[in-house]
Amino acid sequence: MQLREQHDFASEQSLDLAPVNRKAYSNGESAARSSATTTSRFGGAGAKAAKTTDKPKSKAALKIEELEQECTRKDEAFAHQKQAFEQEKDTLKAENEQLATTCTELKSDVDQKQAAIVELRETVDDLQGKQSSLLQELDGLRSHLSHATSTIEQQTSEIKDLHDKVAALEACVKEHEQQAIVDEAERRRLHNMVQELKGNVRVFCRVRPFLSGEDASADEQPVACLDGKTNTLASCACSANVFSSIKLTVHPSAMVLCSWQVFDRDSTQAQVFEEIEQLVQSSMDGYNVCVFAYGQTGSGKTYTMLGGDDEGSRGMIPRAVEQLFQRQAELAAKGWEYTFKASMLEIYNEEPRDLLATPGSATKPVISWTAPVSNLSEFAVTVPDDVHELLQRAETNRRTAKTAMNARSSRSHSVFRLQIAGENKAAGEVCNATLNLIDLAGSERIKVSKVQGKEEKEAKYINKSLTTLKRVFTKLSQKDGHVPFRDSKLTMLLKDSMCNNSKCLMFVNVAPTAASASETKNSLRFAAEANKCHLGTARANSGTSSK
Template identity: 40%
Template sequence: MNPGASTNRPSRLAPPGSVSKRTRPESVDLETGLEAKKLRMGAPEKSSAVLARSKSKSTMNLASSRPGRTTLTGPSSSRPGIAGRTTGTVRPGVDRRATTASALNKDRPGLTRERTTLGTLNREKSTLNRSTMGGNGGAGGKRPAWDLKGRLEDMEGKFVQTMERLAELEKEKENLQTDNEVKLEVVTQTTKEVGDLRKNLELSEEEVKRLKKKITEMEDEHSSEVNRLKRQLENEEFNKASLERKLKALEDELTSKQTEISGLKNSVAELTSSRSGLEASLGTTQIELEGAKNRITALTTETTEQKAEIERMREKINWEETQRRKLHNMVQELKGNIRVFCRVRPLLGDEIEKYGSIKHITINAENALELVKTTECEAVAGGLNKNMKYDFEFDRVFGQTASQASVFEEISQLVQSALDGYNVCVFAYGQTGSGKTFTMEGGDILDEEMAGMIPRTIRQIFNETERLKDRGWDYTLQASFLEIYNEEIRDLLATEKNLKYDIKMCDSKGSDVYVTNLKIEPVTTEAEISSMLKRARKHRAVAETQCNERSSRSHSVFMLRISGLNKLTTETCSGTLNLVDLAGSERIKESGSEGQRLTEAQAINKSLSNLGNVIMALAQKNSHVPYRNSKLTHLLQNSLGGNSKTLMFVNLNPREDSFNETLNSLRFATKVNQCHIGTAVKKIK
């Protein structure tokens, strides 16, 4: 092996341009706060995430390259002159400079700065290659092979330049941290304003209830008073009629009995006195009746005003609901279009006795973990690269003790986005036996605590649609369930056999796709979807391998189309929720697959490899993305590179003998997390 072989080794750092800051929409207040700082800075700043990763990875490689020689595993050089003089080792100084140059090769805004940076990096790379092939003996050419001191001085000079470059990057990191603090303050203020609006809404609802109760009490009081007056008026009219009959009888008797007039005068006087009392009472009753009519008129006017106030409050509530949807979407956009969550499966059964605890995976924070390759890992062949540490950062990291409820709490906001009219995709990735199916579908169906992301998502959707009915929203849900087995699409809900399923574009302009002959069932209750999931689970292709006693042999995709109509505001929305459980990657030698299992494993690995190619093309912003190389990427085309909000679960197997697969999964997840697919747009019918 010759020194030139080191130039063919794949760098342990991320590829140039792959670690980039996700662009985030900035508010007007944030732009005003940062304007003066940008003028002082005098030049665009790099992303703090890029600098932190570049520094951490560069420092890791520098620390690993100690004085001495490191054995390389890459292909040997074809130059016979150099091959004759080497012993298959290279000096660590050259590796440090190559690693640092790769870490500094990042995307710069602006076409002119990008070309200048690429030119500078190419010159640095050319210089490093010349140093690797033989070293510079001075300005006049190569140093002789025996001039070790001169070659060491050249490497020390390059190392000093690298350390100066790292100091400059540290300074840029501090400036970016200051900007992040300003953004955090704006987000905190926005959260506080949302809380105040919710409190005002609750107070308004309480005031409406109080006014409704007061109106009801006043109506009851008025009804009782009217009934009492009616009964009193009827009594007075009855008394008046009786007196009139008596008066007529007395007059007839007076006519017939003139001789008894003197005796009847006293009776007439009494009747006259009673009549006067009745008339006075009748006048008083009429006055009270007039007052009651006035009160009824006043109450009617007040009731009309209260109805107008209630209508105004309803309009205000609808407006606040619209604003909440806009703010919720802004929060999701700030978090990024493709988000990545990492979850570590706990040790199970015999694994606890064999390994005791998880030693090679350390969770340092809610969004960071460390993978350590120790001498105890059986996957390390020949004792190479022992005690290496790999740092990874994602949007969220869940340890082995994390419950299904805590995991779903993090993705519930994306489910709300689907109700608001956006396309949402959640898929699980990882090696076989890492817990993907448990995360998506859950364990025992009857155990609520073990329920996975799919049943919990359905429960939240129905709860939200029921709650939004009071605000005028009416939703229609349609569900379908399919699997991709050996590059063939199968409908898990189909009742007819021998149907052909193809992936077609909805229209020539957009990126939405659909599957022909796929059975789509309308659902109105949570029980209907639970029954649907049971049917799909029975038809899902699973088998036992040496790596997993119940290994999924296909990729499953649950699709839920949500259409909403607000009868009060005539607003409409239409969103699609895709929940994907990918089959696990596996090494055929370890799984012991033969015959049909071997064919399945090859098809799974091929589709996952194509998924990686698509992610790489998106990360590098290639003009052509190979979506059609597999059915899986073709079906997920809109979720990976179109109008969708996407979340990926990367599930990790805690066994130490799966170290290499775990490292590959984390590296793939990092590439996905660095992809920017654009801003999702709300779909309105």
């Protein structure tokens, strides 16, 4: 019964081996020991039985044997399985370790990714912030754009209106320009008609103020003056107003008949210039113009023509030049283009000298019948300062000569020449003229001044040339066929500026002192001669431009 139970037990175990093995053989050694015990117990009895009885084995023994074999097999299977389990365990352990490593790696990877995610979130937040501000900016720009677009549309329509207006104005300007050309031609005609009516040779007397050291008590002393009507000399008081004195002393109607104007001692350079600016205008209209300053030494010729440096005392030359440039700019608006070329020379003892020559230059100007003057430096001037510079250079050259030749300035005639060329392409007109501004040498009678030697020689040359000048005026006034232009360098130089198409103006400069009375009379006589002269109807040197 016990064996059966054991067998049944073993059979049952074999039926469900895995749980039994895991349970019953969890301790393999105790199982093996139990089996060995069982085997020795059964084996001992069997061997005893076999020894004792060599009888066939009993069923039980067989069964035992069978069970033992079964046990052995199971043990082996168990061991096998155990080994398999061990291997599997190792494999699983390795896998587990591998998984743990992978897990650690993944964890760190996850950490990194999470950090990256945090960073990305921050970036996203930042970008979202930027996006929203950009969107706001975009909104602003959009509204600005729409405002600008509407402004542009408005301005475009305004520009179009302005274009229309400009086109209308341009047409108007063109019309006015045409009219201006016609008006300018008419203005020139009328201006020069007035000048002709005033006389092509005009004389002005200018009395200079007393200088320091002069006897001002001589103020009321009689100074010779001329009655323009009778052309005889009369005395008059050269007080505040010489002109009114002539009228009162000589003849009530003298002023009307006399074509002279007298500038008294208080007259300013600006007042004197008012009288010549009309002639300067004529030179731009194509008329040759000569302005002379005649008078005894120290009577104010150079002061009248060149003047001082300050605004009020600037003389006729700088003022004329300024007026020319001013007119040049004004006439440019009417289509006229003007160019000016300046030169300056002096004639001393009948020898011309270039006052603008480069120092040391040996070239001498030549005055001839065929060409007024050659070998003379000529400078294009575009602004008044250019002329100012040239005048200063001439002054330096003259001063050098003055030192070498002893006060030569009053002993030579100095001539400032400006060649004027104008062209109006639109009107197809051109005009050319020469403006001569002349500071004559001081007129003195040798008998009176009693000069000798070099001064006597100078005085003779001066007298000869001034006498020739007077004769030229006389012959021109008599309309005599032969006019002695060739008799002096000065008249030869000015020949073209003293003919028909020319206008002359002479300042007779006189000193206010009684001591100068004799020289003053002489000067006034000379001026009276010039004043009788009419150069005929002046014609402008103008014509049609070759287009």
